[in-house]
Amino acid sequence: MISARNLTKRFRLRRGEVVEAVRGISFDVHAGELVAFLGPNGAGKSTTLRMLTTLVPPSEGTATVAGHDIRQDPAGARRAIGYIGQGHGAGDYFRVRDELVTQGRLYGQTRKQARTRADELLTVLDLEPLAKRTVSTLSGGQRRRLDIAIGLVHRPPLLFLDEPSTGLDPQNRANLAEVIRRLRSEFATTVFLTTHYLPEADALAERVIVIDHGRVIADDEPARLKEQTAKDSLDDVFLELTGRSLRND
Numbered sequence: 001m002i003s004a005r006n007l008t009k010r011f012r013l014r015r016g017e018v019v020e021a022v023r024g025i026s027f028d029v030h031a032g033e034l035v036a037f038l039g040p041n042g043a044g045k046s047t048t049l050r051m052l053t054t055l056v057p058p059s060e061g062t063a064t065v066a067g068h069d070i071r072q073d074p075a076g077a078r079r080a081i082g083y084i085g086q087g088h089g090a091g092d093y094f095r096v097r098d099e100l101v102t103q104g105r106l107y108g109q110t111r112k113q114a115r116t117r118a119d120e121l122l123t124v125l126d127l128e129p130l131a132k133r134t135v136s137t138l139s140g141g142q143r144r145r146l147d148i149a150i151g152l153v154h155r156p157p158l159l160f161l162d163e164p165s166t167g168l169d170p171q172n173r174a175n176l177a178e179v180i181r182r183l184r185s186e187f188a189t190t191v192f193l194t195t196h197y198l199p200e201a202d203a204l205a206e207r208v209i210v211i212d213h214g215r216v217i218a219d220d221e222p223a224r225l226k227e228q229t230a231k232d233s234l235d236d237v238f239l240e241l242t243g244r245s246l247r248n249d
């Protein structure tokens, strides 16, 4: 579902200085996997995500997402993926269900198709009781679920989530984890997410890819990483691998 080969991004600053944000990373994600992409601040996570979602072109290397080459077929790649960034995707003044129907129509769905899909998403994302509410009245957790619903309107087989649980309280974080799990059972969606909450990555992801200074430094199942480093938690594994802690994020 994702195949990244030697993905590299260099940013040239005005004074001629070059920032090597991502330094030749390669990894594969298979259909149906739920993968957490971890790394300390500035490690290159967002830049990698932005390359994979065709928002910025790589300086070197390439990747295919859902079978589309991000360099040769960026439009095809965009059609095949859902991307939920840190900002909100929904307009404040619309009702929740209307917003989902409108988004479906923007993807070329007929009115009937858009309504059917909206209702399906309202159920899976626990938004049914809020269908008639105005977006601006939703709580942070409810809004995050709506953002995910919007990202799924066009039935993408692959979903990118950038820090989905940032700003949520533990209860909402747990609910969100449950919703993300449900995406797989209901729609078989492959999920690639970045998170700063290591217990969440541990509980949710089958695989974690850790990057630091623009390079992949670990790529394995959480249990195996703990075994290999003889640590009890991903927090401690992370500290061992990067020399830094993510705990207070």
Ligand SMILES: Nc1ncnc2c1ncn2[C@@H]1O[C@H](COP(=O)(O)OP(=O)(O)OP(=O)(O)O)[C@@H](O)[C@H]1O
Binding pocket: 011, 012, 019, 020, 021, 022, 039, 040, 041, 042, 043, 044, 045, 046, 047, 048
């Ligand atoms: N547009 C840009 N121009 C110059 N440097 C950039 C640009 N975008 C990112 N960088 C630099 O590239 C490096 C990687 O940044 P990136 O945002 O990918 O890290 P991150 O792992 O997502 O960090 P965080 O956890 O803080 O969001 C950082 O040193 C950052 O300052």
